[in-house]
Amino acid sequence: MLGRLGEVITLLGLAAAVAGGVTGYAAGRTGSHALLRATQRLSMTFTAAMLTIFVVMEVALVRHDFSVSYVAKVGSTKSPLYVTIVSLWSSLEGSIILWGAVLGIFVAVFTYWSRDRHPETTPWALGTMLWICAFFAFLIAGPANPFSPTPLPIPDEGPGPNPLLQNHVLMIIHPPMLYLGYVGMTVPFGMAIGALLAGQLGPAWTQALRKALLIPWGFLTVGIILGGWWAYAVLGWGGYWAWDPVENASFLPWLTATAALHAAMLPSRRDTMKGWTVVLVLITFLLTLLGTFMTRSGVFNSVHSFTQSDIGPIFLIFLAFCLVGCVLLLAARIDRLAGEGDAPHPISRETGFLLNNLLLVALSFTVLVGTTYPLIIEAVNDTRLSVGEPYFNRVAMPIGITLLFLMGVGPALPWGEASNRKIMQALGPPGAASVAVAALGWAGGIRTPWPLVLVATAGFATYVTVREMVTPVLVRMRENKESPLVALSHAFERGRRRYGGYVVHLGIIVLIVAIGISHAYRRDQEFSINTGEAATFGDYTFRLVGVESLNEAHRQREVVTVDVTGPGGPFTLKPALNNYSGAMNAIGSPDVRSLPTLDVYVSVLSIGTDRVGLHVYLNPAVGWLWIGMGIVIVGTVLAAWPARRSGAVGAPIVEAPS
Template sequence: MNSALGQGLILLSLATATVGCILGFAAGRSGSAAGLRWTRWLAGTYATSLILANLVMEYALLTHDFTVKYVDMVGSTSSPTYITIVSLWSSLEGSILFWGMILAIYIWGFLATTRQGHERMTPYTLATVLAVGTFFSFLIAGPADPFSAVQPRPDSMHTGPNPLLQNHWLMIIHPPALYLGYVGMTIPFGMGVSALLRGELGASWMALTRSWMLVPFGFLTAGVVLGGWWAYEVLGWGGYWAWDPVENASFLPWLTAAAFLHAAMLEERRGLLKAWTVVLLLVTFALTILGTFMTRSGVFNSVHSFTQSAIGPTFLVFLAVILVISVLLVGLRMHLLSDEGSLGSPLSRDAAFIVNNLLFAGFTFVVLVGTVFPLLAEAVRDIKLSVGAPFFNQLSVPIGLTIVFLMGVGPALPWGRTSGKEAASLLWVPLTTSLILGALALALGMRQLWPVVTLIVSLFAALVALRDMVTPVSALMRRRGLPPLAAASLAFRRGRRRYGGQIVHIGVALVVVSIAVSSSYQVIEEGMVPKGQSLTIADYELRFEESRSFREPHRDVLEAQFTVLQNGREVGSLGPRLNRYSGQMNPIGTPAVLSTARQDLYLSLMSVAKDGQAAGLRAFINPMVSWLWVGATVMVLGVLIAAWPRRRQKPATKAAA
């Protein structure tokens, strides 16, 4: 029953998406109000059918209906309930189904926010979104069908989802956050296609599209960082980012989306980079499809990717169609994409934003080439190549630091023309302060070049952001005599988008400093530690007390208990683990981490002697890692503030005569 019901709902979604797509394009061309109403109804039906299909799959998973293909693949009667629920996105077919549900949620959000107004933009936007929905419904109905009826395998073969996905609670929130970022890019993409088809590329379209881009950008930011946190807490190598192909796949659209958000501001305020902004919007969506292909085709060897599948070529065809249509649309509307303004001065916010965008493009190119080139080399010349972290670090660190520096220069300068004297007066206080603090860091023992440069540049950007937030408050206090809290509240309400952007910049500064310090000053020690003896790392002693084995519902656990002493004083205990899952030959480690504001003590258990009298341990001291998670949280908070919709003004009522 679950198989038939699920397949019926997917076929309904495919039919409504196809018809709605055709009708939407027709309504956009003819301006038919009735056609728009039908398109909206079909879009709502499509979204509802996909949400219901996901609920049917969840019901099948929770009731262990092994006659459903996907449940037979990832289900297990021994898995905890929360693992059973999140196994929906633990493998290829379920993840594509979940992709469809996220798109359905965004469609309902778009329908709800466009009930009044935007009649000229909505038909083409919905038609484009439903075209994307048609593709994914086709995948779910055909090559990635999770609802096929099967003969259940023996119960001993029902081992649950991928063990790496069962090993930490972050897998509950990391994939949904990433999906909300990836899939959400469909709505701005649809708006971009609509604007190009209608030839209406004014400031009002850009403002609305930018607002819609902020939502998936915030989720993508959270998803990328949560992926790094998952790697840090699960993989046991002491790091959080390895330039893995699938990590890069999520970072690429983040870079172009960030570039778009800055370019859109320049177009709104100065009428510059109109064509470039549209291209960034289209490329961002194309990169999300490329990222989906990289994760789900199995062509890249990664702990984040799914196994080999047959849908890879289908994704490549879809990506090619998107690129061809995008190029054609931009080419046909190029006469409408000429800049309306001009660059007033190289010492201006305009110029800083332009250079900033060029650097984002360069960063994207470096990551894309380093990620895709090995695959192309193998496909064309049958040569296996590997592009490692040194390549990415050597090229991306200078580009990234220059972007952070311009993140301070841009907001410090006004729009339009600026004299050299005025620019110097605006920049010298934060720049001098950051240089003094950098010199202080040198005096305190920070000797490596790149961390010192990173600290100076990040402090400069953060100081500019703080000044930009304080200046309107102090101005209101002087002009209106308002108390500080009232002035801050009024300034925030008036410039919420600006405040959100500056909060994001402060978060970026925290993240960049954390990455520089943690990667440059990491300390590593490893060894076999006899029971009652200690492994020393910096000012810590790690005394091995005992090992113990126990059974959890879905795994066998081997844990080693270590007492942690710092400068001879006991500060806690840590229990790194080795987890063994059914059907898995090798155990999967769970590191134990003692986090402070200054540093993390990170223990990864390598082995335990058969008699339990010794444990193989790898220990890391990772400075300032906790500030990476704090900075990312600040970034997401800033995006949320910037994206929060403005309160609608109530229409004025005429006084009674």
């Protein structure tokens, strides 16, 4: 019953999306206002349909309606309610419903925002988005239909979702965040295609494009870091990032979106980067499609992938169509966008942006090549090989540090041309600061070259970022005789987006340093100890208190109690092994104590009759990753928060790209 309802509403959504795609393009061609209105209504219909099937599937899950095939696949009456609710995105077919619902929300927001703006470009953009919606509605309706009836006889119990996914609360929020990032890229893509089809890209459209890019970028950032956090807290190998194909798949669009965000700051000032910005936006969306393909096709094998799905070929056809379509459209229209403008001065902020883009694109290209290289080799001469962490670290580290350096140099340099004296003035103090930070690092025990270079560069970038935030306040205080608070609020009001951007920069600096330090100085040790025995590693002593077995409805836990003494202690950690019904091997769940400088991380390797095998990691600076994520969120919200609408639509809005 619910299954049938879901299928009908999906078809309704599909019909609305297809019709909207047609009317949208027709409205773009004819300029007909009536057609645009119809497109907007159809877009809202699609959204309503997607939200409805989301609710229908949730109801089916909660009511354990095993006549719906997806419920029979992932449901279990033994699962707690929250597991049942989130199991909607624990497997391929259900996750596409979440995808559809998120897509619906984004498209609805765009439809609402664009309702009376840019009548030449909007229909093309909306039409494009609806064609993408049509594809996803088609997937739900056909190849990945989660509502199809379960073959008879209908079971009265199901296996429950993948145990790995039941193991941690982060699994509830990490996939939706990532989807918000992935799916959200549909909007800037639609807007970029719209600009190409309409043959124009004005400053207001560019600015809107930037915001449309910034919001999913923020979600993507959070989704990626939460994914790392999840891996760290659940998988028990003491790390958060393994350069696994699926992780790379989420990193690729993040890199190009970051590049696009920076590139999009230039056209508002000079027209030279218009075409390039559009190219980056298109690539970002195509990479999200590629990432989805990687996760779902079964071509790549990974911890995160949904195995054995047959939507791979259909997805590849769609991907190929989008890729070729974008190339053709770019070739046909890019010259119309290319603006006139002078080349930037070699030492200027513009050049900083240029290099930033170059490095981000080089890094994403490298990650793409590294990720697909095993496939290439297999296709060419049937050899299997792996490209993993050592390769990616080797390539990513120098590029990452250079980007960090640019994060300092770029904002320090003035726009346009500057005298050498000015450049020296801009770069001198941060240079001194970086030397000071390196000396501090040396004193603090950082003695290896790369981490020293890293903290020195981070010191440079931090100095510049903070200076850029403080200087306007100081100038206001001096020139306008304002009190510090008033000056701050005025400066902030005038350049909120600029401030948001700098806060994001600070967050990224924290992230890069935390990644570098935790990678360079992590240590681990395996013990096998008896109850009552203790083992020492680093400054810490680990005493095994005991093992207890707990029976929960959907799993059996063996919880190991370990008393830890050492700096920041004493404290107790309770890592465990979880046995899920229906799973062959026990799944470990590590326990972590986050101290300001260091994480003490213990996972259980084995529980024998008398001895317990433990793997202990001392991971410095990992806790700062989550702090960095928090800073990035704050910055993104500052930058993306809707401004009060001022002046006429389309009027140039005073902004300070930064």
